[in-house]
Amino acid sequence: MLIEKRDQRLIRAIHRYQQYRDARGLWGRLCCAWGKLGHEIWSLLSGSDINREADLATDLRMPHPTGIVMHRNARVGANCLIMQHVTLGEIEGGKAPVIEDGVYIGAGARILGGVTIGKGARIGANAVVLQDVPADATAVGVPARIMPPKKTPE
Structure with missing residues (x-):
């Protein structure tokens, strides 16, 4: 309630x-x-630490906001889904991640530095993202690597 x-x-x-x-x-x-x-x-x-200066879309969804940490300069686009214990932070230089529209970020993921996560991308659970992720791509692992798209049988 x-x-x-x-x-x-x-x-x-x-x-x-x-x-x-x-x-x-x-x-x-x-x-x-x-x-x-x-x-x-x-x-x-x-149980989250989201800075009041962060640029968040109004339709951002965080079903379990426990442990979510966002840097003051982080930007999150529309229709994104962020799971628990996600960090959007800086490494050095004060640059924070930019998350475009429709991105899914799995539990425990860390997105660090001035990286851009493209529209519709997926970040796997516990991934550590240190480089840009193109639109509609999937990034998994520590450090995160971009997975090739699945080939559909014809």
Whole structure:
């Protein structure tokens, strides 16, 4: 009940903060504070560490948000599915990953540095991605390698 759809509530709180962070006046400050409070509460209840500055699509899905960590400069596109214990972080230089639309990221995956994950790509569980992944490709392993597409029998 209280923790149902906690991923969506966390994302809504982040978007509320981002919408009002530069607002002036009493109403803007109150709405910004409400977004910060919501972020803190839902981060605690979901067990995730998603920075309030991260650029997240509104339809991002995190069915089990426990242990998800996102860098402040991370960008996640529309209709992505991120499983538990995923890290989107930097290695050096402050660059964070860019996740395009429709990407699936398996449990425990680490996507590090200024890499781009192409539209519709799949990242396997516990993969450590250190290089770009093309659209509609699958990356697995430590360090991640791109798997060749399956050939369909004719």
